[in-house]
Amino acid sequence: MNLNRNDLCWCGSGLKYKKCHIEFDEKLALLAEQGFEVPPREIIKTKEQIEGIRKSAKINNAVLDLVADNIREGMSTEEIDKLVHDYTVSQGAIPATLNFEGYPKSVCTSINDEVCHGIPSENIILKNGDIINIDASTILDGYYSDASRMFIIGEATEEAKKLVEVSKECLRVGIEAVKPWGFLDDIGAAVQELAAKNGFSVVRDFGGHGVGLEFHEEPFVPHVGRKGEGMILVPGMVFTIEPMINAGSYEIFIDSDDDWTVLTRDGSLSSQWEHTILVTEDGVEILSK
Ligand code: MF3
Ligand code: CO
Numbered sequence: 678m679n680l681n682r683n684d685l686c687w688c689g690s691g692l693k694y695k696k697c698h699i700e701f702d703e704k705l706a707l708l709a710e711q712g713f714e715v716p717p718r719e720i721i722k723t724k725e726q727i728e729g730i731r732k733s734a735k736i737n738n739a740v741l742d743l744v745a746d747n748i749r750e751g752m753s754t755e756e757i758d759k760l761v762h763d764y765t766v767s768q769g770a771i772p773a774t775l776n777f778e779g780y781p782k783s784v785c786t787s788i789n790d791e792v793c794h795g796i797p798s799e800n801i802i803l804k805n806g807d808i809i810n811i812d813a814s815t816i817l818d819g820y821y822s823d824a825s826r827m828f829i830i831g832e833a834t835e836e837a838k839k840l841v842e843v844s845k846e847c848l849r850v851g852i853e854a855v856k857p858w859g860f861l862d863d864i865g866a867a868v869q870e871l872a873a874k875n876g877f878s879v880v881r882d883f884g885g886h887g888v889g890l891e892f893h894e895e896p897f898v899p900h901v902g903r904k905g906e907g908m909i910l911v912p913g914m915v916f917t918i919e920p921m922i923n924a925g926s927y928e929i930f931i932d933s934d935d936d937w938t939v940l941t942r943d944g945s946l947s948s949q950w951e952h953t954i955l956v957t958e959d960g961v962e963i964l965s966k
Contacts, residue, residue: 689723714908720887720895721913729820730889734965736768737815737822744811748828750803754786758797773814773821773892785812792921792929792939792947805831808841810949821888823917824965825951843875844922844948851918855961859910865902868920880921889915912958919951
């Protein structure tokens, strides 16, 4: 797609290319020439796409607010699934996980030593002291959003409370590390440093991801890494940051009974928070949280 200066810009702004993304494209081309990893154009969202993702995220946020208002000891994770499913559908949206690569439910519910992708069940009852991650994702008019939060049921141990708090901070410092024209791995570097300082470890086998037009897009967003490495971040990129922090080792395994649930290998607790973010001209906009 080689545009002339007077052609309409590829981003759908209605402006001539020379008045819109030409400088942006030239900057990226130069960086690529210099050997930096740059994002492909398909993952740079247009204004219209960003508006669509924003609307999707609004519903996704409301889903998690609804869970926050209703989650309680004695409830089954199946009941959470029903809440999420029914609310999402009532808004004219679709839960993104439902039937995604065979995943059977509308939300992921991961308790204690479950790292992520726990499947709701009427046999799983929330009990005092549990920590649980609720991971919701929404499709509205074809646009995807994704976020997760932790909930503490009743009174948890000091260690569990600290893990939940630190993992939330890990997400915060990860987001703070996002700068337009900065580096993707700055995120992982920040997350890893904070987790390690608190004696916790960071899961490596799963990460964040581009999102918006599909559930999982480029780039993979590692939560460990070295500053100044990885893809260049540019305005218009939309991706999740979703650090999974373990109280013990970062090693995980997948439950062979359901082929979905990810657990810590050593049985230690795991905690995760996730936002979908947009890289802007001057920083970051949080879309779903
Ligand atoms: N929100 C989760 C993620 O992006 C969903 C994973 S796909 C599922 O990691 F099928 F496991 F839900
Ligand atoms: Co995600």
